[in-house]
Amino acid sequence: MQLSDSLNQLIEALRCQPGIGPKSAQRIAFHLLERDRKGGTQLGSALTKAMTAIGHCQTCRTFCEQPQCDICLSTKRQDSGTLCVVESPTDVLAIEQTGQYLGLYFVLMGHLSPIDGIGPKEIGLDVLEQKLSQGGINEVILATNPSVEGETTAYYIAQLCHKNNVGASRIAHGIPVGGELDLVDGRTLMHAFSGRRVVTQE
Amino acid sequence: MQLSDSLNQLIEALRCQPGIGPKSAQRIAFHLLERDRKGGTQLGSALTKAMTAIGHCQTCRTFCEQPQCDICLSTKRQDSGTLCVVESPTDVLAIEQTGQYLGLYFVLMGHLSPIDGIGPKEIGLDVLEQKLSQGGINEVILATNPSVEGETTAYYIAQLCHKNNVGASRIAHGIPVGGELDLVDGRTLMHAFSGRRVVTQE
Ligand SMILES: [Zn+2]
Ligand SMILES: [Zn+2]
Numbered sequence A, B: 001m002q003l004s005d006s007l008n009q010l011i012e013a014l015r016c017q018p019g020i021g022p023k024s025a026q027r028i029a030f031h032l033l034e035r036d037r038k039g040g041t042q043l044g045s046a047l048t049k050a051m052t053a054i055g056h057c058q059t060c061r062t063f064c065e066q067p068q069c070d071i072c073l074s075t076k077r078q079d080s081g082t083l084c085v086v087e088s089p090t091d092v093l094a095i096e097q098t099g100q101y102l103g104l105y106f107v108l109m110g111h112l113s114p115i116d117g118i119g120p121k122e123i124g125l126d127v128l129e130q131k132l133s134q135g136g137i138n139e140v141i142l143a144t145n146p147s148v149e150g151e152t153t154a155y156y157i158a159q160l161c162h163k164n165n166v167g168a169s170r171i172a173h174g175i176p177v178g179g180e181l182d183l184v185d186g187r188t189l190m191h192a193f194s195g196r197r198v199v200t201q202e
Helices: A005-014 A022-035 A037-053 A075-079 A089-098 A125-133 A148-163 A186-194 B005-014 B022-035 B037-053 B075-080 B089-098 B125-133 B148-163 B186-194
Strands: A082-086 A104-107 A139-142 A167-170 B082-086 B104-107 B139-142 B167-170
Touching: A005 A022, A005 B037, A022 A037, A022 B037, A022 B089, A037 B005, A037 B022, A037 B037, A082 A089, A089 A104, A089 A186, A089 B022, A125 A148, A139 A148, A148 A167, B005 B022, B022 B037, B075 B104, B082 B089, B089 B104, B089 B186, B125 B148, B139 B148, B148 B167
Parallel strands: A082 A104, A082 A139, A139 A167, B082 B104, B082 B139, B139 B167
Antiparallel strands: none
């Protein structure tokens, strides 16, 4: 049986989703066609819309449909003088879900990885340094992942902080080494925040 | 953190896929936005196209973008005089993947389920009966699932066959009771075909 072109294309396209192999993709395609065409159509529109409408906040770089996100626009958050640096928007989401951090964020959208051509500029560190030099930030919480690249990136940013006389701390306890920040539960994440240590200047 | 509307809609829409819960949907959405916008856009188009372009074959009711599918149009298949009745297009796919069945199909797109208001007409048995009465079919292979509803449906169709003097057989060996036809491997499926029994007339 030759599947129709549109069906083959759909099965192939479904595999862009992490965790969806060829067999799962086929089952999803047939499920939607047989039992949930409305859901499939809605998903098609939602994807098309999201991929074009969702950009990045000009200030913190997280996902945003406006020039600036709600967090960056909040005067309460601005007054906190605290900036948490994370690798990805999912990390912002994980921290916000604890409801206990009330400062600003800066989202790198990655980490330093010279081997892949990802230097300071690629992860927005020029924008971050400008922000640090402008004043208003007293402490930078380095919440990059506890991987080699995450640590290297945190260390690099700590240097930027020192240069601009801004305190830098690194979240510490609770996050399993090699793990991913956004997979950690809220309580562990809050332990990591309260157990943060000042990064000493060399 | 309030997620943007488009992002919330995307996460919600992703859940139309079987096996995708809220956490998986969130991870998929962020993955596509962060690392594979091209894949996300292609999936959006593929879904939109598939949900409108893919209809049903007028003859066998399987998924098809033309009025009739390739199998129904094949004179070799027509000459076989054998018609295999299955519940869903995925069953056709599973049987075709064995490469050993060379007859025609009829796809019920479900099974009899009076409690859900699914009677003979809802699963196309009026179309099937018309086909049987027209001649050209010598044997109907009843390959509905080995569930209570599948057995009931097979029995009902066997009666239609008897009425029209067409032989009816039920696939038997190898398919685990309560299992699903399209999850069985090709060899087991072929055993089930060769071990089919004639359904005796009451
Ligand atoms: Zn922002
Ligand atoms: Zn057909």
